[in-house]
Amino acid sequence: MTELALYHSPGACSRVPLILLAKAQADYDLRIVRIPAGEHRAPAFQQVNAKGKVPVLVRNGEALTENVAIVSFLAQQFQQARLLPNPLDGWGYAQALSWLAWGATTLQPLVGRIRSPQRIAEGEQAQASVKAMGVAELQRSLQLADQRLAGRPWLAADDWMAPDVYLFWVVTRGTENGVDLAKLPNVAAHFARLQQDAVVLRALEREAAAAAALPPPASH
Ligand SMILES: N[C@@H](CCC(=O)N[C@@H](CS)C(=O)NCC(=O)O)C(=O)O
Missing domain, CATH: 3.40.30.10 (Glutaredoxin)
Structure with a gap:
C-alpha cells in the first residue's frame, strides 16, 4: 500500500x-x-x-x-x-500546467518578496520599498488571471483544479498584504467561490x- x-x-x-x-x-x-x-x-x-x-x-x-x-x-x-486535465488531452493538460507553473514560478516569488523583504534589502526603508513594489507587481500580474476568468469560473476547466488552488493561495497571501481585490472583480469572485467550497x-x-x-x- x-x-x-x-x-x-x-x-x-x-x-x-x-x-x-x-x-x-x-x-x-x-x-x-x-x-x-x-x-x-x-x-x-x-x-x-x-x-x-x-x-x-x-x-x-x-x-x-x-x-x-x-x-x-x-x-x-x-x-x-x-486535479489536472487528462494528459491524453495534451493541449488542455499543458494549458493547465502553464497556469500552475505561472503561479509557482512568477507569483510565489512575489509573495516571498512581499512577506520577507529582509531577505532582499537591508534597512526599514528599503524593505518597505521592496514590499510595496512587490505588492504593486502582484496586483499587476493578477490582471492576467482576471482577464482569463472573465466569463468563466475556473482557470483551466469546467471545475476547479490545481491552478485554481494555486491562485487561491496567492490571493489569500496577497490580500493579507495589500492586494486590492476591488480592482480584480473576476479574481475576487473566483476567490470567494473557493473560500466557500466544502473541500x-x-x-x-x-x-x-x-x-x-x-x-x-x-x-x-
Ligand atoms: N519552488 C518551490 C518553492 C517552495 C517555497 O518557497 N516554499 C516556501 C513556503 S511558500 C518555504 O518553504 N519557505 C521557507 C524558506 O524559504 O525559508 C515550490 O514551488 O515548491
Missing part, C-alpha cells in the same frame, strides 16, 4: 497540495513544519528536504519537492479527483486542527 505524508506550514504554498489531497479524499499523514518558528531550518526537516522548504510529499519514505512536481504526481495518482474548508480545518494540536515551538 502507498503511504503518503505532506510536510506543510500553515498558510504557506504547501496549502496547494493540502487542498488537492482533500479533493482526492486521500489518506495521508499531515506533518506540520512551522516556518515562522524556524522549524524548516531544523536538522530533522533539513534531512527530509535539504532545500529547507515546503511542500514536501513523502511517498513510501521517499521525498518529492517542488509544488508543480507534487501536483503532477497527485493528479496522476488520483485521476478520479481531476477547501475541510482542508483548512485540518490545517488548523493539526497546528493547534502541536506543542509550542522550540526555539531553533
Whole structure:
C-alpha cells in the first residue's frame, strides 16, 4: 500500500497540495513544519528536504519537492479527483500546467518578496520599498488571471483544479498584504467561490486542527 505524508506550514504554498489531497479524499499523514518558528531550518526537516522548504510529499519514505512536481504526481495518482486535465488531452493538460507553473514560478516569488523583504534589502526603508513594489507587481500580474476568468469560473476547466488552488493561495497571501481585490472583480469572485467550497474548508480545518494540536515551538 502507498503511504503518503505532506510536510506543510500553515498558510504557506504547501496549502496547494493540502487542498488537492482533500479533493482526492486521500489518506495521508499531515506533518506540520512551522516556518515562522524556524522549524524548516531544523536538522530533522533539513534531512527530509535539504532545500529547507515546503511542500514536501513523502511517498513510501521517499521525498518529492517542488509544488508543480507534487501536483503532477497527485493528479496522476488520483485521476478520479481531476486535479489536472487528462494528459491524453495534451493541449488542455499543458494549458493547465502553464497556469500552475505561472503561479509557482512568477507569483510565489512575489509573495516571498512581499512577506520577507529582509531577505532582499537591508534597512526599514528599503524593505518597505521592496514590499510595496512587490505588492504593486502582484496586483499587476493578477490582471492576467482576471482577464482569463472573465466569463468563466475556473482557470483551466469546467471545475476547479490545481491552478485554481494555486491562485487561491496567492490571493489569500496577497490580500493579507495589500492586494486590492476591488480592482480584480473576476479574481475576487473566483476567490470567494473557493473560500466557500466544502473541500477547501475541510482542508483548512485540518490545517488548523493539526497546528493547534502541536506543542509550542522550540526555539531553533
Ligand atoms: N519552488 C518551490 C518553492 C517552495 C517555497 O518557497 N516554499 C516556501 C513556503 S511558500 C518555504 O518553504 N519557505 C521557507 C524558506 O524559504 O525559508 C515550490 O514551488 O515548491
